Amino acid sequence: MEELIRSLIGDSILVYVLMAALPLVFVLLYALVTLYMEMKVSAHIQDRLAYMYTGWHGVLQPVADILKLIQKEDTIPTAANKPLFIIAPYLVFIGTYAGFAAIPFSSMYVGSNINIGALYIIAVSSIVVVGILMAGWASNNKWSLFGAMRSAAQLVSYEIPSALAILVAVMITGSMNLQEINQFQDGGIQNWLAFGGPLPIAKKLLLMPFTLTTFFILFVASLAEVNRTPFDLPEAESELVQGFNTEYSGMKFAIFYVAEYANMFLVSGVAATLFLGGWTSPFGSFMSGPVWGVFWFVAKGMVFVFLQIWLRWTLPRLRVDQLMYASWKVMMPFLFVCILAVGLILSL
Amino acid sequence: MGPQHPSTHGVLRLEVVLDGEIVVEVIPHMGYLHRCFEKHSEHMTNYQQVIPYADRMDYLASMNNDWGYALAVERLLKIEVPPRVEYIRVIMAELQRIASHLIAIGTYGIDMGAFTPFLWCFRDRERILDLFEMTCGARLLYNYIWVGGLSHDIPPGFVDKAKAFCKYFLPNVKELNGLLTFNQIFIKRTANIGVLPADVAINYACSGPMLRGSGVNFDLRRDDPYGIYDKFQWEVQVGRGEMGAVGDCWDRYIVRVREMEQSIKIIEQALASIPEGDVQSAVPKRIRPETGEMYIRTESPRGELGFYVISDGSTSPYRVKARSPAFVNLSVMPEISRGCMIADLVAIIGSVDIVLGEVDR
Amino acid sequence: MTPQEIHDSLKATFGDAIADAKLDTPQPWIAIAANRTKDICFFLRETPSLQFDYLMCLSSVDNKDGRLGVVYHLYSMTHKNKIVLKVFCMRDNPHVQSVSAVWGTAEWHEREAYDMMGIIFDEHPDLRRILTPDDWEGHPLRKDYKVPEFYQGIKVPY
Numbered sequence: 001m002e003e004l005i006r007s008l009i010g011d012s013i014l015v016y017v018l019m020a021a022l023p024l025v026f027v028l029l030y031a032l033v034t035l036y037m038e039m040k041v042s043a044h045i046q047d048r049l050a051y052m053y054t055g056w057h058g059v060l061q062p063v064a065d066i067l068k069l070i071q072k073e074d075t076i077p078t079a080a081n082k083p084l085f086i087i088a089p090y091l092v093f094i095g096t097y098a099g100f101a102a103i104p105f106s107s108m109y110v111g112s113n114i115n116i117g118a119l120y121i122i123a124v125s126s127i128v129v130v131g132i133l134m135a136g137w138a139s140n141n142k143w144s145l146f147g148a149m150r151s152a153a154q155l156v157s158y159e160i161p162s163a164l165a166i167l168v169a170v171m172i173t174g175s176m177n178l179q180e181i182n183q184f185q186d187g188g189i190q191n192w193l194a195f196g197g198p199l200p201i202a203k204k205l206l207l208m209p210f211t212l213t214t215f216f217i218l219f220v221a222s223l224a225e226v227n228r229t230p231f232d233l234p235e236a237e238s239e240l241v242q243g244f245n246t247e248y249s250g251m252k253f254a255i256f257y258v259a260e261y262a263n264m265f266l267v268s269g270v271a272a273t274l275f276l277g278g279w280t281s282p283f284g285s286f287m288s289g290p291v292w293g294v295f296w297f298v299a300k301g302m303v304f305v306f307l308q309i310w311l312r313w314t315l316p317r318l319r320v321d322q323l324m325y326a327s328w329k330v331m332m333p334f335l336f337v338c339i340l341a342v343g344l345i346l347s348l
Numbered sequence: 349m350g351p352q353h354p355s356t357h358g359v360l361r362l363e364v365v366l367d368g369e370i371v372v373e374v375i376p377h378m379g380y381l382h383r384c385f386e387k388h389s390e391h392m393t394n395y396q397q398v399i400p401y402a403d404r405m406d407y408l409a410s411m412n413n414d415w416g417y418a419l420a421v422e423r424l425l426k427i428e429v430p431p432r433v434e435y436i437r438v439i440m441a442e443l444q445r446i447a448s449h450l451i452a453i454g455t456y457g458i459d460m461g462a463f464t465p466f467l468w469c470f471r472d473r474e475r476i477l478d479l480f481e482m483t484c485g486a487r488l489l490y491n492y493i494w495v496g497g498l499s500h501d502i503p504p505g506f507v508d509k510a511k512a513f514c515k516y517f518l519p520n521v522k523e524l525n526g527l528l529t530f531n532q533i534f535i536k537r538t539a540n541i542g543v544l545p546a547d548v549a550i551n552y553a554c555s556g557p558m559l560r561g562s563g564v565n566f567d568l569r570r571d572d573p574y575g576i577y578d579k580f581q582w583e584v585q586v587g588r589g590e591m592g593a594v595g596d597c598w599d600r601y602i603v604r605v606r607e608m609e610q611s612i613k614i615i616e617q618a619l620a621s622i623p624e625g626d627v628q629s630a631v632p633k634r635i636r637p638e639t640g641e642m643y644i645r646t647e648s649p650r651g652e653l654g655f656y657v658i659s660d661g662s663t664s665p666y667r668v669k670a671r672s673p674a675f676v677n678l679s680v681m682p683e684i685s686r687g688c689m690i691a692d693l694v695a696i697i698g699s700v701d702i703v704l705g706e707v708d709r
Numbered sequence: 710m711t712p713q714e715i716h717d718s719l720k721a722t723f724g725d726a727i728a729d730a731k732l733d734t735p736q737p738w739i740a741i742a743a744n745r746t747k748d749i750c751f752f753l754r755e756t757p758s759l760q761f762d763y764l765m766c767l768s769s770v771d772n773k774d775g776r777l778g779v780v781y782h783l784y785s786m787t788h789k790n791k792i793v794l795k796v797f798c799m800r801d802n803p804h805v806q807s808v809s810a811v812w813g814t815a816e817w818h819e820r821e822a823y824d825m826m827g828i829i830f831d832e833h834p835d836l837r838r839i840l841t842p843d844d845w846e847g848h849p850l851r852k853d854y855k856v857p858e859f860y861q862g863i864k865v866p867y
Contacts, residue, residue: 042463045464046463046464046467046468047467047468047471048467048471146690230461230533232461313463313464314462314464314527315461315462315531315533316457316460316461316462316528316531316533316534316537317460317461317462317533317537318533318536318537319536319537319689319691319692320369320689320691321689322536322537378839378840379838379839379840379841379842382840382841384849386825386850387849387850423735548813550762550763550786551762551812551813551814552812552813552814553763553764553765553812553813553814564786566786571789640734641736642735642736643736643765643766643782643793645765652765654765654766654782656766656768656780656782658770667768667770667771669766669768671765671766671768675817676814676817676818679813679814679816679817680813680814683813708840709840
């Protein structure tokens, strides 16, 4: 992709800017689609129709929502800490968007083909915690502070199961470079890491229960990373009004919103890349190629996004201590066992 | 937790003393919705004029409010109502009980973070409100049960529609159970929370699902009967501590769910045998009871709704005191919520099922 | 136990703290002294043959003959029995002994009676207004109550 752009424009800084801006275009389009999807999926789960009049079956409603948010008055509480208040949403978005740099969208496009892709994503998504804490503190509102503190505790606790699950995938492939992990899984659905990877059948069958468990735990931990129900304590709370979001309105709120959706796709994309083959086609060489790769990757990501939306509208939420219990006393022991087992099996 | 808050079910201000996330003390402040029901009823020129005010006390269970007050005045006047009126009153009260419990269950789900049961409950409640609208034209505040009778007779088609509703509703309760009641996360959030021992419940005069959830087998419709409830067969639902201690939030919640099923039973039995008659025949033209007083209690969805009416021989009441169940049930909340977390406090308030219109009157 | 028996048993124990009674109405009542309510109610709650452990309602009444009254409606869960107690106190010195030590529910009922009628309950743990704002003046349910003109700068009647 980089060479393609270079051949069009010549060798300048603009090439890199364009490379970095491509996922942004994708994120904004995807946000519109996901807004619509959330609206309609939630409505049909709740036995009602959502907007039906803005466009055919409400298709233009996300556009209307974005327009409304952009032209809203941006209030800042008088007693709030102004610099922190203003920076916080952008920090959350930066933390999320920076992760998009390392995810391969197809065999030809990856924002930055670094050797430590997996580690980079884990590290960079922690900036989100700082952003949320800033939002909660700067709002000068006791409910926001509660939400922010809970959120910080939750995000930090659930990064550990995510990282351990990613470690399992890295162990099987032997590389942290996400593009290489994807190429490792090329060739069809039987080569996907969730089903054991492209290893001899005996090792595969031994590995499969552990990789499936790890995949499942990665998905649940990623639900906690993006603050979605059943882990949505920090926001959309019936106890905390709106959590750390309470005092935000207008464009800043829109940035938080888009950042949350982008985060949803980021963790879905990571799960898809590591365990479901990323841009590889499940049929082997049929329907595969650089452009088909984008289609498969986005499709897999959207399946997880849909799953996240579905779960949000079905399950109640966990209490703070139950959430911590789930992370530290349930997920981590399981993952330790998986890591041990995978390591043992791989060395056989 | 100030007056405006998504989960205090109205304008209730709770002063919560916290130690981190643990609640040390809860002091409720109410009165934000005080509308001087008792003072108004003393200035009415007619006993019938108090009925719309009684409607607005517990606005989610208006039929039961009306019936309680009408019953008190009828006993003062020593008049009997025709059997048709009695049957229709029972049907309306039980339908209203289902509607009120649906709201309690739906909003409890929202407090816990499950958004979908709320909409399913309201979808079913719409059917009940359609039935009410068919009969008296109003969806929430009816002014329907008058002293001595009813304001309108049930229209043709009501009985069939009500029977269709009963058939439609029971599978929905099962669906609701699958989604919310037996969901592990919901059970973790509500079991062993806010345990109310039976003797504390009786000392604090709790009533309704709060009392029955603590294992006390007491229901005014069976133990202090009024109307024609003694003609119907149904079971009184009692909390048995299936998921945790007896008297926790889950017990109170499951009592409400099961009571809805029992109400359907009562409605079906009543619908099968409504006698003919004129619903307005016993409504007195002039209500002038002799000097005396009467305290009548009825089972409203929230508990024991009592009306203490004192008459001084004139056409307007001398004193009407409304003993509201939500007011009394709320008084035990500070006792049972010491030592829990904020999230549990929300669960406990939701399980008390308060309506601020009734707490403040 | 019938109301007559309850009356006799109370009279035997408390003598002249029991005033007159009206036992031939559908809801018979017994009048008791305002300064002995707690002892009488403890007796009613603890005696095995009476066991009135449920306070259904506690109302305040403004009788027009210069007296304020408190009416207690009691119920026994074990014997399924009801009785009504009445207490009268003078309008200009309305003191009644509190029963919140006997039944926990009386605490809020008595606060409401104080708020609405101005009856002061001695030995009450926390006697303050409950339905009206804390700095409201006057007791609304009294028959001679005049609505105040202004409350904190807001015009009250409109």
